[in-house]
Amino acid sequence: MSLSRETLLDIHRRMVRIRVFEEEAGKLMESGKVPGALHLYVGEEAVAAGVMTHLRDQDQITSTHRGHGHLVAKGGDLKKMYAELFGRVTGYCKGKGGSMHISDLDLGMLGANGIVGAGPVIAIGAAFSNKFRKTDNVTVCFFGDGASNEGTFHEAANMAALYKLPLVFVCENNGFGEFTSQERHQAVHDIADRAAGYGMPGVIVDGMDAIAVYEAAGEAIARARRGLGPTLLECKTYRFFDHVGIRGMGVIYRDDSEVIEWRKRDPIGLLEAQLAEQGILSAEAATSVRDGALAEVQEAIVFAEASPFPPPEALMEDIYTTAGL
Amino acid sequence: MSLSRETLLDIHRRMVRIRVFEEEAGKLMESGKVPGALHLYVGEEAVAAGVMTHLRDQDQITSTHRGHGHLVAKGGDLKKMYAELFGRVTGYCKGKGGSMHISDLDLGMLGANGIVGAGPVIAIGAAFSNKFRKTDNVTVCFFGDGASNEGTFHEAANMAALYKLPLVFVCENNGFGEFTSQERHQAVHDIADRAAGYGMPGVIVDGMDAIAVYEAAGEAIARARRGLGPTLLECKTYRFFDHVGIRGMGVIYRDDSEVIEWRKRDPIGLLEAQLAEQGILSAEAATSVRDGALAEVQEAIVFAEASPFPPPEALMEDIYTTAGL
Amino acid sequence: MTASEATTPRQLTYVAAVGEAFAQLMREDQTVFICGEDVGLYGSVFGVTRGLLAEFGPDRVVDTPISESGIMGMGLGAAATGLRPIVDIMFMDFMGVCMDEVVNQVAKMKYMFGGKARLPLTIHTMAGAGTSMAAQHSQSLEAWFCHVPGLKVVMPSGPYEAKGLMVAAVRDDNPVLVINTKTLLGMRSEVPEALYEIPLGKANIVRPGTNFTIVAIGRMVGESLKAAEQLVDDGLDVEVIDPRTLQPFDTETVVASVRKTHRALIAHEAVRFGGIGAEFAAQIQEEAFDYLDAPVGRVGAPFSPVPFSPALEKEYVPNADRIVAEVRRILGNRV
Amino acid sequence: MTASEATTPRQLTYVAAVGEAFAQLMREDQTVFICGEDVGLYGSVFGVTRGLLAEFGPDRVVDTPISESGIMGMGLGAAATGLRPIVDIMFMDFMGVCMDEVVNQVAKMKYMFGGKARLPLTIHTMAGAGTSMAAQHSQSLEAWFCHVPGLKVVMPSGPYEAKGLMVAAVRDDNPVLVINTKTLLGMRSEVPEALYEIPLGKANIVRPGTNFTIVAIGRMVGESLKAAEQLVDDGLDVEVIDPRTLQPFDTETVVASVRKTHRALIAHEAVRFGGIGAEFAAQIQEEAFDYLDAPVGRVGAPFSPVPFSPALEKEYVPNADRIVAEVRRILGNRV
């Protein structure tokens, strides 16, 4: 599959927007301006961008606690996203969800989730619904290496294969479940090895290589759209920052050398080199993409900070659906 | 591995005792004498007997809702078992557990269980305990094909392989989860295929052939004792009776022809043929084993029916451990 | 709506009433489907889905693997994307296996998303002891779910309620937990053929009375009616109220009754300590304190797991005699 | 035992008190081990197990995969075979993921086996809102577990209780759920260095008073003490009682207090509807009906999921002002 110029630039732009969104969000959290805990996606941008570039608004995704990147890549409104992180009424969830529950049902983004492993079983429901309604929409379930040990993944994988659901399980294997490295939480090296036990293909891809992710995801998604059933796509990636916040080095649970090695394969740097080589993106162009994203993000932050907090009476609203919605 | 005469006769005797125990229990349930629901083991005797013949009293097993066969094979006291089925105070659980919770901690039988999939996670605890206490005891976890779709199996399998626990997962694949055939509850034909996804060996054995089960179980148990970690042993077997009770044919969810085919490979008939061939067990000897078992069972039933029901005050006893035990 | 308004004197069993509600609702709305263990080919171990597969086919009557978390998640994901699922969890005891999906996902999604979700999801399950099924197949755990914002909880006390509340639950655009009682499945009563709704959140005065109020749920409604007869000799004219919906609870109707009768007792099958009866009693004494002539009594199961032996289980499950005794105890020498 | 009896005036934070209890208990009994997510190398996300891995090694301080059912089952299987496990479930909200293991297995095994099981299992978790962690990391669900026969439930209100109750819980031969409160972790108080037990099932009168009783748990104990000060001007001499153990509940101490003070209120962080306060209130009106001059009040969270926005969360979490207001409301013109 050779990618068009537009597609390549599209992927690149999504990745840069995620990176800038996360870097700024991280600073705001560390400075105490954004309340709560942020799980940042920096280092893993190629996965969200490579997959999401294939999706329509009607295609659903289930996300994780590390969900900003997924929503940005799915086309999320940065203003509403930042407003949510700040807990403002203009946010995606009117400030009621925050980072861990950020969502946009209109974009098929069924929510970040505070419960590890919650996504897979929700994803089979969305996929079932797509099939039931005779659409060719697909559902993509993002989950981590740590989440691959929750029983919910197992149940969802078995049901998806049994019902041949239009679903793709995208495992973001960043080598750690919180502060526990993969070899300390499972005896297998490749999570894709679990696919065979459910009767679905298991594919491994370099999660730092956006083009590789795009191609592998393309096949899995096409397969799902054609009604041929689910695929387990394992993306080998790495979390540059800490589990929560922005600190990436000098942590007790991994060596700085490991971080340095992975950073050499920064997914954005990697893609920009490939694009430069193909004469598709010059250094200047790359910079202007970043500047554009930064301007957008700064605008979103200004919007968010200028937005009001929800009024006290909002506390008891949105719990139940009354008339209509 | 060539089996000694004693071992072969031991296996045979265990199987016959299970068969007779279950047939009589089934009648008593159908006639309303035994309250509640009994899940009978008839047809699957080779699995319990082939595995249990390797175990010591100190080795633990976790069982299922279909647990009589496991306890009989582990050396359970038939009197206490029947008394429990009848809900009498002389029963294994003083009548508080019944068929679905029959257990004998002194024999390492950690209980039948009313929750499908409950056993695997309890089994890793027992296995962890064996390792922690530096014993070479092993734990065997029995579970069904239906249970293999519960998240608990997945979590336990992963943890057992990760910690290299002295544990053997014995899947009793009888082709049905209640009234749903295997091809209608999972997309894989061999549950053993799931082992690779956890980093443990997966072995398939003819669950109607007691000798084959004995040999395969022997290797897995020896491996566990040597500290080399868990094995997933899938035994292909069949439930001759209905999910609950004794009716086996004329049911909506399977063809009689299928039952008839499987019954041709009745595990007891199969073993007796093998033993006759080797001149180890004559037809007469086989009959006397059965007669002996029947006498034992009848004695147990008389004991049980003659036993008193628990007194009302027993209702509020045994909920908490007070002084000591 | 009371039984008298029923359009026909037709009698139906509880199990048939539930099954009829399912079938009629599936005919009415093409987005309704039901999934669960053995709900299709076998028609459910309790018989509540018998015949559905034949009429609606495997796309809408879905047999599932034994994966309660998966089943509940499937219901949630489908509800969030435009369908109207009915999820069957065979025994209420198994709700523990999918508790996270029910409590952290189903109940909270709408709120966490700032209201931007419509979740017309019905969860159907079977509660109750008395069938020699022991500790893991006999529990009544309604109190857990009534404590969870985002859920509605109903508990039918008979065939008429079973159908009417199921219709209201499935048509409701919120997650509703329908708790049926296995020992009531054979009970018969008048059940209209037409689709009818019993409004959620509205209690039913089953037996009007003047000087004592019994608030009973599920199986205890029938037991309370028996108790009421026995208490006539005590000079008590008992009003029996069936809340029908436990969440939201119809405080108004119950409090109005107690302000009239001045004495009250709550009866449920669940363990007494921490049962929903505690909430009802607490509310009654809060709202009707100055009207109460005696403490609000509670009848529930003792603080033990459900025993297997019939000899113990009959001591365990509350009944009319237990209710009568408790009424007399709390009235003591106050009568 | 009250703080004054402590052997040394040493001050410790809540988090350090829990950690010290773990370490001392592991030194005392070689069969004690702790397992959970990131309890080893990282020392737990709350810091309660910091230093344990270094002292006791990986066999006794076990980092687990993210598999709550597996973790809980591991604790149960180990307890049933002679060990004394401490299982850590990071946030109480995650109990839903292993609810079956806790409720159907851990709580019932002894009874189902006719008493032939000894289960010295301690389950440790963190509850409470107020940290902008939203709906799935902020719940207080103690009511669920108090409703389950076979479990004991404790909820420390400060560092002294955190250590003493943990010691009692781990030494107890039954499954005990220890619910710590994340917003109290930084709180300091006098904590004896020696291993000491706070007896399970015994309430503590934190502040003696004569004409009003507040029964408060966890974080609400401190808030109630503040409220008591504010209420002095109302002519109220408030007695504040911390049950410390919720299951079994020390009805005796609480009822004795109310018979003396004639007015009572329950305060907890959990959702008010169906909270453990309902059980306490129901028991008080049952046991002290003739002594009550006013309805038993309850303060708890409103009936909504926990919101993320600080602007809403501060409205959500109960506090001293809310308690004062509720006391005044129930007394109305009765004072």
Ligand SMILES: Cc1ncc(C[n+]2csc(CCOP(=O)(O)OP(=O)(O)O)c2C)c(N)n1
């Ligand atoms: C059921 C549950 N258990 C534990 C946690 C705490 N927790 C939050 S994120 C996380 C690690 C998840 O690891 P992984 O799935 O690999 O995702 P990653 O953070 O690496 O992106 C854990 C243990 C949780 N939120 N939910």
Ligand SMILES: Cc1ncc(C[n+]2csc(CCOP(=O)(O)OP(=O)(O)O)c2C)c(N)n1
């Ligand atoms: C959590 C849970 N879900 C459902 C059930 C109802 N149930 C009892 S046995 C059974 C089938 C189990 O199938 P399998 O594991 O293959 O064991 P088998 O009965 O075939 O021996 C089911 C669904 C249960 N007891 N527990």
Ligand SMILES: [Mg+2]
């Ligand atoms: Mg990870």
Ligand SMILES: [Mg+2]
């Ligand atoms: Mg089976």
